[in-house]
Amino acid sequence: MEEQFLIDFGDDVTPQSDLFKEGIIDSFGYVQLMSFLEKEFSLEIESAEFLLEVPATLEAIDRFVAARMDRSGTPGGAPCAE
Numbered sequence: 001m002e003e004q005f006l007i008d009f010g011d012d013v014t015p016q017s018d019l020f021k022e023g024i025i026d027s028f029g030y031v032q033l034m035s036f037l038e039k040e041f042s043l044e045i046e047s048a049e050f051l052l053e054v055p056a057t058l059e060a061i062d063r064f065v066a067a068r069m070d071r072s073g074t075p076g077g078a079p080c081a082e
Contacts, residue, residue: 015058
C-alpha cells in the first residue's frame with residue numbers, strides 16, 4: 001500500500017484511518033487496490049462484490065482479504081496491514 005499510493009503509515013494514517021477521507025485513495029485508486037489484492041493474494045473479486053462492500057480502512061481491507069481467502073481456501077493465512 002505504501003509503495004502503490006506513495007504514503008507512509010504511522011501517526012497520521014493508522015489502520016483505522018478512512019483512506020478515502022484522508023485523500024490517500026480515490027475511486028480509481030480503489031479499483032487499482034482491488035486489482036492489486038487479486039494478484040497479491042490470488043483472489044477472484046467480482047466487481048459487484050467490491051462495490052457493495054467497500055473496505056475503506058487498512059483493518060477493513062485485512063478483514064476483506066482474510067474473508068475471501070477463507071472462503072476460497074487460498075493458503076497463506078490473513079494479510080498484514082503493514
